[in-house]
Amino acid sequence: MKKTRSLGADHPVVRMLAPVRGVMQSFGTALATPTEPGAPLLAEARTRWLRLLPYGVAFAFVASLLPSTIAVLMNDYQVNGGLAGALATAQSAPLLLAVTRPLQAWWIIGTADVVGALVMLAADGLDGRPWPWTPPVVIGYLALMLALGLRESRRALLGVWLVTGAAGFVLNAVAPENTGGIHVLLFVLSGVALLVMATLRERGDAERRSAAERARSTLLEERARIARELHDIVAHHMSVITVQADSAPYRIPDLPEAAREEFTSIAASARESLAEMRRLLVVLRSEGAEGERAPQPGLGWVQQLIEATVRAGVPAQLSFSAELAARLGDVPQAVDLSAYRIVQEALANVVRHAPGAETRVSVTSDDDWLTVLVVNGPVAARTSPLEGGTGTGHGLVGMRERVRLTGGTLDTGPLPDGGFRVAARLPLTSKGTL
Structure with a gap:
């Protein structure tokens, strides 16, 4: 059996693909990083082009879906031109809002999709064509699900998915002879999109929590190490100075009074320094702010x-x-x-x-x-x-x-x-x- 040989880091192909791999890693990290409500998707990305990417993707969807939806409604379903333009705008333009507030965009697009289904039901060109959702509606809705999955909670995503299915099945019950199962397709695909995006976001959450715990553990270890060194080195020497200064009048006979006062002053300063050192050690060794309760100089x-x-x-x-x-x-x-x-x-x-x-x-x-x-x-x-x-x-x-x-x-x-x-x-x- 022939063995495969892996490419080393210095291989020309590996070097050529390194920038692409770096971009994909940056994109994956930014995609998995949750943002606060109201903040744009990928707002935490390090590079400016990644932060602008959601706007570019949303604009591309709107630019392609808006004219195609108008054309489909007018040419295939025989919907009035003005009404077709209004429906197409309501079904596609809110994708720009989905960059920052996808749940609000879903309310607008979902309502417009249901209204569009009812308008198509009353139009003359429905026979033999997909209903209640047109292909542009399916594409735009799935794009919206991707944005929702990266932002909203599991409860909100479950509610969106159930409402999507309910709307499709209710419309199917109204006119079962006109549906071709596209409502089931949208229900399944939207659930898959929401599940994938929610899993990706939760994985990012878990990685961030793990990184925060590692950073906290490293900080506590470093603080403990500094505390040990301060105690073993500085505090020890200060204690020696205090003992020597206190015992000097007894160890040295006929010590002048001025020297006795000097040794007393040295001992007092050393004890004060030791007291501050102990307060610092309490702060370094504590996980919270317990050490800060000690009186601070002013x-x-x-x-x-x-x-x-x-x-x-x-x-x-x-x-x-x-x-x-x-x-x-x-x-x-x-x-x-x-x-x-x-x-x-x-x-x-x-x-x-x-x-x-x-x-x-x-x-x-x-x-x-x-x-x-x-x-x-x-x-x-x-x-x-x-x-x-x-x-x-x-x-x-x-x-x-x-x-x-x-x-x-x-x-x-x-x-x-x-x-x-x-x-x-x-x-x-x-x-x-x-």
């Missing part, structure tokens, strides 16, 4: 940041407007936390890159905006920064992301005297949002 904690910065050797001053202090409880939570984090990151940058530089922090507000300004002067003496290199720049990126999420603005950059400036404007009300 503008009321900025004074503690200033005190910690001063203990780190940076002369920092805080200016807090009386108007803002009076309405501190009315500041939106997202803005409150973002303002605190911006000040925290700006002061941390000063400690790391400009140790000893005089720093001013100003937090003010008006009716709609909160303004945060952190300005540090040049380094007083030639000292090496606490971190070598130019840094990753993640701090400024984080600031910009926080400000963007709240709808504010951020301005950062060096000053002519060698210092640095961080200025953020955050909206206090929806009116202030950009």
Whole structure:
């Protein structure tokens, strides 16, 4: 028996067919992706031509069915020209509406098809011709079933199918001598079309749910991994720092009072960092928002940041407007936390890159905006920064992301005297949002 050899990926035929296969995959994915009611079919497609494809197909059906239906009604069934034009328009033009609202289009087309059957029954050219549905009616109706199957629920599709069959069988009972079984053919074909399209749509739904579950599982795994690394590395070292700072006065004899206070300050800062780390770990390890119930820092904690910065050797001053202090409880939570984090990151940058530089922090507000300004002067003496290199720049990126999420603005950059400036404007009300 001769074995067949499969074509490899580098085969010329495979390479030539690759674009076609990609287009078919994109079309299949878009076709199986459900859209919201009122949105066009294939609205979620990635390429523009796929999004326009339903309109092109609907227009092609209307352009072909409208004149053919008029010709069939006038020439074969001897229907009056004006009446034939009106019926043909009502039976075919709503296919354009089916791109966005197929159920509404079905009501119009279904009614027009039944009215057309009654008109043909009273016409002079019915003998020996298909009734109650003409061939153009069958083609247009099946095209409508394809659009319905991709959009409507199973209950709605079952109702449409049963009404289609009922209308055909009732008309057959009215004039059984004129029917040739075309009502049965339409009933069967419309059921097949609705079943195929509904199955395709439900398969797309299942694939989307599966993809969402996989993405959620991956996210939870990544969050758990980050939580483990934070706990194993950062939290461990912070705990060691806390223990060493607390035990230093007992381990080192004759320690000066200033050094004792410094070690106490280091231990307090380490414990505060550990507390924030634990809150972050709760958020990362929780599937929902349980971790967010822990108290979050805000503008009321900025004074503690200033005190910690001063203990780190940076002369920092805080200016807090009386108007803002009076309405501190009315500041939106997202803005409150973002303002605190911006000040925290700006002061941390000063400690790391400009140790000893005089720093001013100003937090003010008006009716709609909160303004945060952190300005540090040049380094007083030639000292090496606490971190070598130019840094990753993640701090400024984080600031910009926080400000963007709240709808504010951020301005950062060096000053002519060698210092640095961080200025953020955050909206206090929806009116202030950009």
